[in-house]
Each structure stands twice: as structure tokens, then as C-alpha cells.
Amino acid sequence: LASWEVHPEPTVLDFPTGRTGNGHFMVAAGPCGVESREQILAAARYVKQHGAQMLRGGAFKPRTSPYAFQGLGVEGLKLLAEARAETGLPVVTEVTSPDLVDLVAEYADVLQIGARNAQNFALLKAAGGSGKPVLLKRGMSMTLDEFLMAAEYVLSEGNPQVVLVERGIRTFEKATRFTLDVSAVPVLKSQTHLPVWIDPSHAAGTREYVTPLALAGIAAGADGIIVETHPNPGEAKSDAAQQLPEAAFADLMQAVRRLLPAVDKA
Numbered sequence: 001l002a003s004w005e006v007h008p009e010p011t012v013l014d015f016p017t018g019r020t021g022n023g024h025f026m027v028a029a030g031p032c033g034v035e036s037r038e039q040i041l042a043a044a045r046y047v048k049q050h051g052a053q054m055l056r057g058g059a060f061k062p063r064t065s066p067y068a069f070q071g072l073g074v075e076g077l078k079l080l081a082e083a084r085a086e087t088g089l090p091v092v093t094e095v096t097s098p099d100l101v102d103l104v105a106e107y108a109d110v111l112q113i114g115a116r117n118a119q120n121f122a123l124l125k126a127a128g129g130s131g132k133p134v135l136l137k138r139g140m141s142m143t144l145d146e147f148l149m150a151a152e153y154v155l156s157e158g159n160p161q162v163v164l165v166e167r168g169i170r171t172f173e174k175a176t177r178f179t180l181d182v183s184a185v186p187v188l189k190s191q192t193h194l195p196v197w198i199d200p201s202h203a204a205g206t207r208e209y210v211t212p213l214a215l216a217g218i219a220a221g222a223d224g225i226i227v228e229t230h231p232n233p234g235e236a237k238s239d240a241a242q243q244l245p246e247a248a249f250a251d252l253m254q255a256v257r258r259l260l261p262a263v264d265k266a
């Protein structure tokens with residue numbers, strides 16, 4: 001169902017703030033995790049002000065260590081809904097297990113399935129049945145064929161609204177947290193009508209590399225980016241090193257706006 005043969009028209013997802021796919025570009029931005037009312041509202045206000053079309057923020061966090069911050073759960077979902085009510089930004093947030101899909105879908109506009117759950121087939125099917133658009137991250141050790149098959153689990157539940165996100169894969173290179181596979185963008189786009197996004201934040205792992213990776217992804221033809229930014233990254237409870245402070249996020253948005261017209265004309 002993801003292939004051009006079955007579906008010869010590019011898939012475009014529509015939101016009140018913008019569209020993604022077929023030449024339409026969107027930015028989703030916000031903190032790694034929702035940490036407090038003040039934090040998420042401040043982030044929502046400035047990401048909107050600087051031109052993002054969607055707010056991100058995890059309420060259920062899939063952490064490598066069970067002792068690390070796990071997210072605010074339902075309270076985080078309520079805070080995201082409050083941020084949406086104030087700013088009008090649609091909200092994307094991660095769902096980490098099939099039994100949470102109904103709950104998260106009550107509050108979120110887009111369900112995120114994370115890299116660590118990208119082959120959790122029960123979760124993919126449940127998200128497919130939710131009727132909400134799904135932002136599916138590539139697993140850190142997944143081939144592109146496996147990634148497309150994961151998307152197929154969502155699509156085959158009757159849900160055509162899937163965004164594929166390249167967020168970096170495991171390689172021998174340690175200078176970045178993961179290695180952004182820029183080739184994934186043109187390769188996926190040659191094989192599927194679905195929108196393809198880049199997550200430069202989790203690939204980089206360090207804030208200084210986030211903007212160059214975002215621009216590389218856009219130059220390669222990405223239909224959107226999802227970026228982490230935090231009002232006070234030094235105090236972040238997860239992914240502190242990679243979250244952009246507001247000023248750097250504003251610079252990223254300017255760089256994106258400068259690049260997009262050049263890409264559209266290419």
C-alpha cells in the first residue's frame with residue numbers, strides 16, 4: 001500500500017496550520033519531553049512565533065534506562081492539549097504501547113511511534129486503527145525495506161495517513177549519536193508516495209549539528225522536519241545535549257526558509 005504502483009498520487013497530510021507531502025513542507029518542534037506547564041507553554045509560544053506548524057513533546061517517554069525520567073503521562077497529554085488550545089498548533093506525541101493508543105489519540109493530533117517501537121507490530125496495528133495520522137520513526141537498525149513494511153502495518157489497518165521519519169541509524173561512527181541516513185530521503189521517495197521527514201535532533205545528539213543535518217535533509221527532498229527545542233535545554237530531563245535553545249531554533253527556522261525556495265526550484 002505504500003508503493004507508487006498501488007497509489008500513484010503523492011500522499012498529502014492536511015492540518016489547520018499547514019500540509020506535508022507533494023512539495024508542501026512542515027516543521028514540528030518542541031521539547032523532547034513535556035516537563036511542566038510553564039515549559040511546554042513557553043516552547044509552544046515560541047515555536048509558533050518562529051514559524052513551526054506543529055508542536056512536539058513526549059508525555060510517555062521510551063527511555064533506555066528504567067530509572068530515567070519516563071514522562072508525565074496523562075498529565076503531559078493534558079498540558080499538550082492546553083498548549084494546542086492556546087496556540088492552535090496541532091500536537092504530535094509518542095505512544096509507547098498498544099493499550100495507550102486510545103488514551104493518546106484522545107489528546108494528540110498525530111501519534112508518534114518511536115525508533116524503539118518501529119517494529120512493535122501490535123502497536124503499529126493499534127495506531128493504524130486509531131484513525132489518527134501516524135508519524136513513524138525509522139528503527140535505528142532497520143533497513144528501508146523493513147521501514148516500509150512497518151508502515152504497511154499501519155496502512156493495512158485502513159489508515160492512509162503515515163509520515164516516515166529518518167532519525168539516524170547505528171553505524172561505527174561515534175562523533176554523532178546516530179548517523180543521519182540522508183540517502184533514505186531520495187530512496188524512500190522513489191519507492192513510496194508517503195511524506196518523508198528528517199529528525200536531525202536524535203541523529204545529531206549534539207545541538208551544534210542539528211541545523212546542518214536539517215538542511216541536508218531538506219536539500220535531499222524531505223517533506224518536513226521534527227526538531228527538539230527547549231526553553232532551557234540545560235535543565236531538560238531528557239536529550240539535554242541536542243535540544244536547541246530558542247535563539248538557535250529561530251536561526252534554524254531562518255536557514256530553513258532560505259533553503260526551501262532553492263529546493264523548490266531545483
Ligand code: PEP
Nearest residue numbers: 032114115116137167202
Ligand atoms: C523522540 O522523538 O523524543 C524520540 C524518543 O525519538 P526516537 O524514537 O527517534 O529515538
Ligand code: MN
Nearest residue numbers: 032228238239
Ligand atoms: Mn528526544
